[in-house]
Amino acid sequence: MQSFPNAHPLSFEREGDSHAGAHGYRARIRLWYGSTQFVVSKGILPMRSARLSWLFQFVLLAALAGCAAQQQSSGTPDYPAAARAATAPLKLCPVPDGAPADLVSRPGFTEFTTTVTDTSGALVASLKQSDFEVHSAAQSLPVAYFHNDAGAAPESIILVIDTSGSMHPKLPTVTRALGGFIGKLNSCDEIAIIAFSDQPYLIQPFTTDHLLAAGKLSILRANGETAIYDSIDKAVDAERKTAHYPARAIILITDGIDNKSTATKDEAIAKVKRSGAQLFLVGIGDPNVRPDSGSLAIGPFVINGGDIDRVDARTLKEFASATGGNAYVVRPTASGDDTGNNTATNDEFPTAIAKIQGALGHGYTLGVVLPPGVAAAAVTVAVPSHPDAKVTAHPAPDTKPLNS
Numbered sequence: 001m002q003s004f005p006n007a008h009p010l011s012f013e014r015e016g017d018s019h020a021g022a023h024g025y026r027a028r029i030r031l032w033y034g035s036t037q038f039v040v041s042k043g044i045l046p047m048r049s050a051r052l053s054w055l056f057q058f059v060l061l062a063a064l065a066g067c068a069a070q071q072q073s074s075g076t077p078d079y080p081a082a083a084r085a086a087t088a089p090l091k092l093c094p095v096p097d098g099a100p101a102d103l104v105s106r107p108g109f110t111e112f113t114t115t116v117t118d119t120s121g122a123l124v125a126s127l128k129q130s131d132f133e134v135h136s137a138a139q140s141l142p143v144a145y146f147h148n149d150a151g152a153a154p155e156s157i158i159l160v161i162d163t164s165g166s167m168h169p170k171l172p173t174v175t176r177a178l179g180g181f182i183g184k185l186n187s188c189d190e191i192a193i194i195a196f197s198d199q200p201y202l203i204q205p206f207t208t209d210h211l212l213a214a215g216k217l218s219i220l221r222a223n224g225e226t227a228i229y230d231s232i233d234k235a236v237d238a239e240r241k242t243a244h245y246p247a248r249a250i251i252l253i254t255d256g257i258d259n260k261s262t263a264t265k266d267e268a269i270a271k272v273k274r275s276g277a278q279l280f281l282v283g284i285g286d287p288n289v290r291p292d293s294g295s296l297a298i299g300p301f302v303i304n305g306g307d308i309d310r311v312d313a314r315t316l317k318e319f320a321s322a323t324g325g326n327a328y329v330v331r332p333t334a335s336g337d338d339t340g341n342n343t344a345t346n347d348e349f350p351t352a353i354a355k356i357q358g359a360l361g362h363g364y365t366l367g368v369v370l371p372p373g374v375a376a377a378a379v380t381v382a383v384p385s386h387p388d389a390k391v392t393a394h395p396a397p398d399t400k401p402l403n404s
């Protein structure tokens with residue numbers, strides 16, 4: 001890593017140069033204005049080294065202008081302070097009766113949260129107990145308990161919102177749609193909010209005060225990089241430790257590709273799959289953008305689009321597939337000014353959020369008594385009457401939050 005201190009308050013650092021063949025050099029450039037960090041480049045820089053000198057000078061000047069504009073229009077987010085100050089009033093509702101107590105007390109009894117979707121990704125509703133078959137290896141296991149979860153039970157929901165620098169022009173549309181989403185929740189539902197860029201922050205713990213939660217959307221500001229996997233990890237921990245209802249969902253909004261997490265994709269997928277929560281994801285951007293387009297992102301400002309518009313649709317779909325949720329990829333929601341007004345907007349993001357809202361709480365609970373030595377992970381569920389359907393089943397989470 002090479003550091004180039006400049007006149008206070010601006011400093012410049014270039015890290016990780018490596019030759020990338022005919023395309024040029026891979027590099028990431030960071031600038032600081034005071035304590036605020038800006039990622040200036042992602043992807044591959046042109047090989048025209050003679051031009052790099054003036055390019056760097058231009059970037060430095062642009063960063064100064066960008067910092068000033070950002071501080072005037074939006075400010076740097078102080079999520080740690082918001083997390084410390086957060087309150088979480090709760091007015092919980094009774095959970096509908098589940099399996100009979102004598103069945104629950106039987107050794108090996110395990111409930112599986114199950115979703116069934118058709119080839120278009122739509123939920124298959126109105127299935128009966130006789131439609132399901134449960135197996136462990138070659139052994140058929142009878143369904144001892146069945147419940148069609150038709151959205152009536154209260155749910156624990158976490159919104160996980162990307163606020164990296166590239167989200168700057170998109171946040172107005174995102175916050176409006178999510179505000180509408182919160183306003184339509186069941187009054188008994190509890191909701192929490194995680195905001196993330198370089199790292200995730202729980203800015204609103206679980207609460208049934210939906211007006212309070214919606215108000216937290218107003219503090220979101222775009223800045224920094226993208227730690228998707230760490231944010232999913234934090235959401236799973238928050239639900240495991242503090243959620244009060246057995247029906248649980250995580251809704252993640254992002255416009256990019258993870259470039260900051262300490263957790264790996266496989267670790268995050270395994271963890272959320274074990275949690276029993278459904279994961280819904282909305283990717284804002286273009287999954288077809290080449291990863292070597294050499295775009296520049298300065299705080300909330302983007303030069304030459306390109307990689308900054310690239311969204312990792314494949315990874316989002318992997319997460320959804322593992323948890324019985326769904327993934328949506330929508331076009332960028334806005335371009336132009338930073339207010340969300342008089343911009344080129346579309347309805348794809350609000351439509352995706354509406355589809356997620358319609359899917360919440362809809363699925364099936366199957367109760368099975370596992371024989372000695374059979375692990376829940378070895379159980380598979382099928383719906384022979386719908387051979388083309390995708391069936392996702394995982395052990396239901398404990399109804400009581402863990403404290404460690």
